[in-house]
Amino acid sequence: MRKKFRIFFFVGALGLLAFPFFMYSDHQKTFQKNTAENNRQKKTPIKNISYIHSWEKCQQNLTAANITGFSNLPQNIKDFLFYCHCRHFPMLLDLPDKCGGAEKSGDVFLLLVIKSSPANYERREVLRKTWGKERLYNGMSIRRIFISGVSGDSYEKERLNNLLKLEQQEHRDVLQWDFSDTFYNLTLKQILFLEWMERNCPNARFLLNGDDDVFAHTDNMVVYLQSLKENNGSRHLFTGHLIQNVGPIRAAGSKYFIPVQVQKSDTYPPYCGGGGFLLSGYTAMLIYRMSKSIPVLPIDDVYMGMCLAKAGLGPSSHMGVKTAGLHIPSKKVDNFSPCFYKDVLLVHRFLPAQMYLMWHSTQNPKLKCDDT
Ligand SMILES: *[C@@H]1O[C@H](CO)[C@@H](O)[C@H](O)[C@H]1NC(C)=O
Ligand SMILES: *[C@@H]1O[C@H](CO)[C@@H](O)[C@H](O)[C@H]1NC(C)=O
Ligand SMILES: *[C@@H]1O[C@H](CO)[C@@H](O)[C@H](O)[C@H]1NC(C)=O
Ligand SMILES: *[C@@H]1O[C@H](CO)[C@@H](O)[C@H](O)[C@H]1NC(C)=O
DSSP states (O other), rough: HHHHHHHHHHHHHHTTGGOOOOOOOOOHHHHHHHHHHHHHHHHOOOOOOOOGGGGGGOOOGGGGGGTTTTSSOHHHHHHHHHHHHHHOOOOOEOTTTTTSSSSGGGEEEEEEEEEEEOOOHHHHHHHHHHHTOOEEETTTEEEEEEEEEESSSHHHHHHHHHHHHHHHHHHHEEEEEEEEEGGHHOOOHHHHHHHHHHHHHHHOOOEEEEETTEEEEEHHHHHHHHHHOOOOOOOEEEEEEEEOOOOOOTTTSTTTTTTTTTOOOSOOOOEEEEEEEEEEEHHHHHHHHHHSSOOOOHHHHHHHHHHHTTTTOOOOEEETTEEOOOOOOOOTTTEEEEEEETTOSSOOOOHHHHHHHHEEEEEETTTOOOOO
């Protein structure tokens, strides 16, 4: 895809800025061939290509407005219906060598894939120096990637893009695409990541996919994944906080609202809460293949469950993943005692300062806990 975009940019640079609108489709291939020809013949150097993104944008599906009851739907659902057919967006920040190239990517044992919106600078910064640190643990290589879209209007958007660009220069850990980074676009974000992975990191053994505000005990994860004797990443694994026997929330006020216009069926397949789950590289690539023929549902964790179901597989439950928070037995004890966290894999919702403190406490080899 990277090459494809380069070709698109090249065409733009050649003066086809007025090209009225180009939707990704089957014409793409012939179009590409022609431009590759042009490319070879003219060899015009391209310096700044970022300004021509707009012409290739996927078009709004105006027919969606004809769906029964459309006018009464909330704006974000309307946006979803207008744009849910768009699955390709140009990359603003790429990391083609994150895994040492597609061939060598089997050396990455645990790839941390963290959903992060552009504004969440503090969260990214604290993860970089705590559980998201790129390192070897037990001899296994851990790599980190933040996945992001764009947010904010005009100046704000420009500022946030500059922020990510600076972070990229310093840390080399951001994938950014030119789509709007909203809650209902998280599925799109996941699909774009998987597409990137297929191209650049198809053999990574395992992945942690999750939010930027969870406490993930990545040392424990490596130990757990190493203990899977029959699975080195080349077999199915998808585990986390298992959610079953639920269906779409039909209350328009809910963050998770899914009207019948988006999904008729009243049930969801089993899935793992999107705060954080572990999966094998094999399963990630399988999900990507399935996703190509499943219409987008704008709730990303449920969508993963749908892809698994289509492959005839399912998610499993891991006791150590507490995306709904940890049950602390008594109000008298410190909620943030490292002893509650030393054996978990993942817990939802930590502020950056709590994250920093907790990571350091759990790293302390002298940590004494009363194991009763
Ligand atoms: C919406 O439906 C009306 C009536 O069937 C039709 O005339 C119109 O072309 C449709 N609009 C779009 C954008 O498809
Ligand atoms: C546009 O929306 C209509 C109504 O939901 C749908 O039937 C049609 O398939 C959509 N077109 C595309 C290109 O997704
Ligand atoms: C998803 O991103 C696209 C591209 O930026 C945007 O047009 C669309 O409105 C977004 N959808 C939602 C539901 O926010
Ligand atoms: C992983 O295990 C499979 C057998 O399940 C084996 O064929 C493959 O070579 C192993 N891969 C690595 C990188 O060890």
